[in-house]
Amino acid sequence: MNAKTCRVLASSFVSAGASSWRRVVSIGLWGVLILSTAGGAALANSDRPPKPDESPKKEKGDAKKAEGKDEEKEKKPEDRFLAVVGGDVYPGTGGVLRGATVLAKNGKIQALGFGISVPEKVEVIDASGLSVYPGLVAVRSSGIAGGGKNPEDSFNPYSFNVVLALAYGITTVVSGNDAVKLTYGTLEDHVLKKGLFVNLPDRRNLDRVRTLRKGLEKVRQYIRDLGEYELRKARGDKEAKEPDKKWLKGNYLSYYRLLTGSAKAKVRATVTSEIRLALEMAQEFGYRLVIERGTEGWTMASDLGRSGVELILTVRRERQPPADPRTVRQSGWNIESSRILYDHGVSFAIIPWSSGISTLFGMPGRDLLALPMEAAFAVRGGLSEEAAIDAITLGAARVLGIDSRVGSLAIGKDADLIVTDGDLLHYNTWVQYSVVNGRLVYDKEKEPVVQHIRSRDPESAEDLLQFWPRRATDAPGRLPHGDREGSAQDPD
């Protein structure tokens, strides 16, 4: 393989991403386009209905900022480089580049592949014998990044949980309704995307669903009226009146964003009836839908696949959802669910049961740090390894709508990557280095987190006894309870 193939890979990723996006959007966006006329469609590009007073000001501010940045660049022409050399690079879009180089410049991947000349005096991470993966994306988190209105202001860049998350390979998390990066020690480029989802009520509260339907109908009517008005105005009808939009704020505004395709809806749905209701609503009004949980989704996988809905799955669930006595059908949880959904063309992200980090309370082993493990359990259910990794990297980024920047290793994307000492889905693999925005933010040998755990020796990887007491202070090959085995082998 060489750089050319690598570029080909990158481009194939782009097309793959685009096609899947199209698939996802198809229902929602087409529905809106049919419903709304030219005017509505024009509005569909903006997140909010235009306000004449506000928009020019914002643009000015942005322009000023951009100018300021340009000036800074002129002042500081020094580029920030980081090279990860000699690792087995898994770009996340299929295949592996063995012994390849990833070169990051100013936080973006500038080159990826073979025969890349690394500039002099550049920070180099030697990854020979190690594996390079894109940084993991956690589609839910709590207690790691800050939240609230200004996520960058409430983020503690030196928080211990940030170090822990980086130590387990997570570079992007969702906190609240924003996607943020775990930029250790800095606030630069911390926020990826604000306002990811519009959270909608689920079937357990039918009153709220009814209000939701009414609201959606009102906004839909507004979009139709707006289209009609634009049409009449274009024809030169002087009597055309612009529909009133004073009420278009709060919930209505988020519905407007939904119906114009600039936001996704997120609904928590566990059992079939809940999932079906959410699906029907989404199809009726034509918005993009993400279903959280979707425990029983596997029983209606073909419906989900056709509808283009996305799922946030937890592979290991401990509770069976209550069986519905009114129907005779398959129900409950299934470890094969992710495989079945995948086979039916449903895209999904995988997240562990707990979205926090359990240092004292909680459920260690099923908290956020077990993100790769959760994906590994999907493999146990029959999912391919590539698909499992995709569900915690690019697939997860796609669900969040940030796949243009993170989730895979490709030229032009953000340099968020992890270097591991083996297969990402192996339970005995440890992250050696984490890189966020082209900055080395975690080094296993320097951070006193899992520093004491000795890395797996690749040659004796299969011999479990070899590394059972895996503390660095323990002699290799010692058994946990005394040295009975050794004494038995003793010729004396």
Add this chain to the structure above:
Amino acid sequence: MGSSFRHGSSVAPRGGRCGAVSVGRTSFRAGRGGWLFAWAVCLGLFVSAGWADDDEDHFVAIRGATILTVTGEEIENGVLVLRNGKVDAVGKKVEIPRSATVIEADGQVVMPGLIDPRTRFGLRNYNRTGVKANLGIDREMVLDAEDLRPLLEAGFTTLGVYPAGRGFPGAASAIRPHGEFPEGMKQRDACYVRVTFDRPSSDKQVFLMAFKQARAEIEKVEKARKAWEEKKKKEAEAAKKKAEADKKKKEGGKPDESPKPKEPTPKPTPSPKSRGTDPAPKPNGGGEKKKAATDKKSDEFKPPAMNPAYVPLVDILQKKPGVQLFVEMDDAGDVVHWADVLLRADVETEPVFFVNNRRRFSSFFSSGVDLNLAVETLGESDPKILLYPTLNRHMMTTREMNLPLELIKEGCTVGFVPVSDTVGGHRSYLSDVTSLVRAGLTREEALRGMTLNVAAALGLGESLGSIEKGKDGDLLFLSHDPFDPRARVVRVMVKGETVAEPFPWKSRRSEDQS
């Protein structure tokens, strides 16, 4: 012991033999009961004789002590001469004036009086929020010198009393725990403007809004000045036209008179500029303003009154000397947020940082302090940092860390604040700092951290913090070296006057004999 502090008259030694105090050339020896009376009478005599008469200088000389000058070298068996309460001369061979009151301090150690830059000893806390940067502590300062006597006896001669609350709760004042309440105690107002920054999520917004408003205040004054200038221009033009018209009318009249109306116009142009940069309307400056107004009358530009709460922030924006922020932080993340907020608010300032390296819950959850992670970021501009003199632990470990030492290595100036705002906290101050010295801090840095650096944080570096000519004679007499665990406060001096003698001096020799 604590109760006896409250009831005053603790200047007198309690029990034991009294030291020899030679006054002028005559030395007294008083018995157990009469000592206090004699001493008081002598002092009273000298106060009336020396200070009542302004022409005559009042000298106090300290002889035989080891003098820790902080800025210079340590002088063993040195002489220190105070003139009217200020240091006049210090050295090994210094002539003692004839009229001097001589204090024999053989075997004692003399150092500058201790300074607590951040205290609310004995005051009630409250929740004040928002921007009230102009408020001082006058209205809440209810303690008189007698209430603060325990701190004085612990060796503290200056206290920086800060306003409680969050956001910009106000400015701190430096007071002495000695003197007439309240004016006699006060040393300086507006030592620093306190800002809380340990909860960046909310504090950042407060900071940004505050400086936005401060800029608006400046703009308001600028606008008014422009309007005033234009008005003046128009008036001048009108006057000119009028003069010309008069001239034409008269045709060859007196040429001397024509420039007269012009005269006032060039005059005020420099004055509004100085006025504009100087946000004048301060409560203290009222008298001056009145004078100026009467002098220059209507020609003077009168700036519109600024919101007084923002005046200190305006001063910071305009880089007025002597105005400094006091930023209270918790951890390394706050340092990063501070750098970010300065960039966003476009403010350049060199504040004093206060780092809370003694968290209330030092348990499993947050056992350590992680400021060491951001030390390099902090150290870029060689900042002044105040913190508690305690050893810390690295985050989530049991590894010990000497945070002051790490900060000093990065070029920070470090000062120490008593670990708790109680009598105990102030009494253990010396031994707390000693623990840092034992853990690797140099003796010089530790001494500076207790005196000079802290004085600078209060903006009193010119008059306090070291034993140099011209500085105030606020002195602390110790029985041993300050970093010796046996060190006790023998005598506390404020402006050359002995104000407390908590553990009266017994000479080493007599101690050895017994």
